[in-house]
Amino acid sequence: MEKPLEFLIRKPKVSIEKPPLLLLLHGVGSNEEDLFSLSNYLPDSFLVVSLRGPLILGPNSYGWYEVLFTAGQPKINLEQERQSRKLLLEFLVYLKSNYQFDESNVWIGGFSQGAIMSYSLGLLYPDKFKGIIALSGRLLEENKEIINVTEELLTKKIFISHGTNDRVLSIEYARSVRQYLESIGIRPHYHEYEEGHSINREMLKDLIEWLEKNL
Template sequence: MEKPLEYLVRKPKVSVENPPLLLLLHGVGSNEEDLFSLSNYLPESFLIVSARGPLTLAPKSYAWYEVLFTTGQPKINLEQEKESIRLLIEFLDYLKSNYQFDESNVWTCGFSQGAIMSYSLGLLYPERFKGIIALSGRLLEENKELVKVTEDVLNKKIFISHGTNDRVLSVEYARSVKNYLETLGIHPHYREYEEGHSINRDMLKDLIQWMEGEVGQN
């Protein structure tokens, strides 16, 4: 099978026969090295894969889809977003044929646009992902109507963190997702921080603690 996306990989640091998989998704204008820089801090049992978005913006600058802010509200290219979701599902199959991991223990973690993609993957393909980690992101309104409230969706483990001083994606987006998930019957682990559009030490510490607590649970 041909490689659908460029990526970096960190194999588990401990001997695990069937490790959980963590898929890292970067934000607009970044690349696979961005979130991968956190991999040394993340739980040692994980197989960690950081993927590169298919859309090239500039050298070492990529995205999952184009987004415009000309109206003051983000306007996205939905066709590109859907194509990126398709590529990521194909990428998961590619990983399955090249690495050993527990297919029932797959997590997706994204920052900004990567968080948006993580919501899309985890909620639209709930049978493929155990957990969603959304750092400074939002849930696309266009995808809400596509979510089917199944047992796989209701059992989703979800971590949401957002900075109250975020000027790129307002914290209101995170609050909106939390409220939406709670109306479905899902109770995400939700935290706000006095931070802008970035990941700080407290966010990372809370994320690691949450992951370590959740990864062994079914």
């Protein structure tokens, strides 16, 4: 099977036959090197894979789907978002045939548009992911409408961090996701920070502690 997406990989730093897997998804206009720069700080047992979005926006600049801001509201290309979801699920199959990992211990996370994709995949395909990491993201209303609330979904571990000074994706998006998740019976690990649209040291420290506790 040909690889569906480009990626960078950090193998576990400890000897482990079937490691947990962490997929990392970058934000719009970035690439697989962005979140991969955090991989050295993440728990040693993880097989960490940082992926490149399929949409070429410019030199070293990629995305998961196009987004336009009209009337202050982000309008997305839903067909591209669906296609990216399909490619990510295909990538999991590709990874299974090339690397050893624990299929019951797969985590997906990202920043901004990568966090949006992580919500979509983790909540729409709860059988494939144990946990979701959403750094400065939002949940697409179009996908929220098709989420099937099952017992399996209610076991998901979810980490949400967002800056109160985020001018790209308002803090209200994070608060809205938290409210929605709690309304269906999921209690996410939720943090707000005095930060803009970025990942700071405090966020990373909280994320690492949460991962180590939940692994």
